[in-house]
Every structure is written in structure tokens, then in C-alpha cells.
Amino acid sequence: MDCIIIDDDILAIKALKKCIERNGSLNLIAEFNSGEDALLYLNKESCDILFLDIEMKGMSGLDLIRKLNNIPFIVIMSAKSEYAAEAFNFDVVDYIVKPVLFDRFEKAISKVEKVAENLKSSGKEFFFIKQDNKMLQMMYKDVTYIEALADYVNIYSGEKRFTILSTMKAVENQLPKKDFMRIHRSYIVRLDKIKEIEDNTISVGGKLLPVSRSNKDSFLKQINLL
Numbered sequence: 001m002d003c004i005i006i007d008d009d010i011l012a013i014k015a016l017k018k019c020i021e022r023n024g025s026l027n028l029i030a031e032f033n034s035g036e037d038a039l040l041y042l043n044k045e046s047c048d049i050l051f052l053d054i055e056m057k058g059m060s061g062l063d064l065i066r067k068l069n070n071i072p073f074i075v076i077m078s079a080k081s082e083y084a085a086e087a088f089n090f091d092v093v094d095y096i097v098k099p100v101l102f103d104r105f106e107k108a109i110s111k112v113e114k115v116a117e118n119l120k121s122s123g124k125e126f127f128f129i130k131q132d133n134k135m136l137q138m139m140y141k142d143v144t145y146i147e148a149l150a151d152y153v154n155i156y157s158g159e160k161r162f163t164i165l166s167t168m169k170a171v172e173n174q175l176p177k178k179d180f181m182r183i184h185r186s187y188i189v190r191l192d193k194i195k196e197i198e199d200n201t202i203s204v205g206g207k208l209l210p211v212s213r214s215n216k217d218s219f220l221k222q223i224n225l226l
Contacts, residue, residue: 001048001112005031006038006064008056012077012098016051019105026109035059039067043214047072049112054078054087065090067185071169073112091173127174129155129164136162140179144205146171146188156205183219184212191223 003026007013013031020026029047032038036059050072054061061076062083074092076083077100084095093115094108128135138157147154148168155162155171164171172182182188187209189202196203200211211219 001025001116002027002029002046003049003051004029004038004042004047005051006033006035006056006061007031007051007053007077008033009053009079009098012053012100015100016077016105019100019102022102023106023109035061035064039064042068044217046218048116049109050074052076054083055080062086062090065092065169068169071173073115075108075112091170129162131162131164138162140176140190143180143190144193145190145207145209146180148186158205181215181219181222183215184210194223197223 003020005013005016005028007016017028017031020028026049030041030045032041033056035056039059052061052064052074054076055078059067061078065071065074071091074090076087076092076095077098078087078095079098081095081097087095094111096104096108125141126137126139128137130136138155142157144156144158146168147156149163151165151167152163153166153168153171155164168182168185168188172180172188175188179192180188180190183202189204189209193204194202197211200213200216201208202211203209
């Protein structure tokens with residue numbers, strides 16, 4: 001698995017790099033001392049695992065997660081335990097309190113591998129959303145696009161709209177990545193529902209949606225442009 005370290009603690013980075021080398025199955029592709037530099041990279045490139053500190057100069061680790069368009073598996077490494085509850089609201093896989101020891105590091109990697117395997121083997125074609133007092137089944141293939149709306153998310157299926165209490169990141173993590181893509185901080189689209197693309201706008205479900213500059217290159221790669 002390809003991984004990235006984001007931490008402004010040089011000693012912590014050295015310790016983590018030793019754990020990665022000792023593990024043998026991980027490939028460290030980049031390291032950053034600031035959230036700002038990491039965000040610029042992650043808007044263009046991807047990785048499987050993000051080893052992320054929380055307290056950094058400038059952009060914090062949690063602020064970085066909020067700004068990411070495509071979220072990899074995240075393992076938090078922090079000198080403080082009090083951020084754990086908030087961090088798990090972002091669906092991080094694990095939270096390690098520094099110093100990072102190899103045995104604890106290996107437990108985190110095992111969790112990542114288990115989550116990754118469960119995602120691969122699930123193969124489900126549907127999901128459930130809560131509507132009033134009922135749980136409604138929806139097919140992934142019927143979803144047209146998804147829209148962020150403050151603390152809520154709108155899911156559009158044809159002419160129908162379903163509103164759920166959730167974050168965009170939580171919804172995105174549940175979607176099959178081969179079928180859906182986040183094109184903007186406020187929109188996720190099902191790729192096979194796109195009818196037309198013009199400049200930085202796409203037509204889907206009878207509506208024009210914006211494609212952000214940071215997402216455009218990865219979007220064009222994923223739509224099988226000839």
C-alpha cells in the first residue's frame with residue numbers, strides 16, 4: 001500500500017519511517033511537514049494510507065481532512081488523546097498516541113487491511129437511508145448525484161430527492177469508487193449518469209454542476225476520455 005506521512009515533528013517522522021520500513025508491505029511515497037503542502041499534493045495525487053498528525057503549524061490535521069476531496073485510509077498520530085473522539089467522527093481507521101511503537105503501528109496496519117478487504121469483498125449493489133421512521137433501500141445504480149447541504153446531504157435519484165443527516169465525507173466513503181467521484185466540495189456524481197461536459201461544468205440529472213479546478217484533472221482521467 002502507498003502511504004504518506006504528514007507531521008511537523010521530525011523525531012516522530014523518523015520513528016514512523018522505521019516502522020514503515022520494518023513492516024515491509026508499505027511504500028512511502030511522500031512526506032510533508034505542513035497540511036497546506038500536503039493538500040496541494042493530495043488534490044493531484046492519491047495514496048492508500050495517510051499517517052497524519054493533528055497539531056501542526058498552520059492547517060491542523062483535522063482541517064486537512066475537511067478539505068480533502070478523496071479520502072484515503074487515515075491513521076492519526078498525536079501526542080494528545082483528547083482529539084480522538086472528534087477524529088473518529090471523520091471515519092479515521094485508527095488513532096495512535098505518540099510515541100509510535102512498532103507493535104501498536106502493526107495493529108493499526110492490520111485494521112487498515114481489514115477495512116480494505118471488507119470493502120473489496122462486500123460487492124453490495126444497494127444501501128439503506130433513513131427516511132422518517134423507515135429504512136429505505138436504494139440501488140447505487142439509481143443514484144444520479146449527491147449534494148452537500150450544511151449538516152445534511154441530498155441524494156438525487158431521477159426526479160426524487162432524499163435528504164439525510166450526514167457529512168459528505170461519510171457518504172463518499174461508502175460509495176463504490178469506480179462508479180462515483182467527487183467533482184466539487186459540494187457534489188458527488190455517478191459517472192455513467194453524466195450526459196455532457198463543457199469547460200468546468202457537467203450536465204447530470206437535468207442539472208448543471210460545477211467541476212472544481214482541483215478535481216478536474218482526476219475527473220478527466222476517470223471518465224475514459226478518448
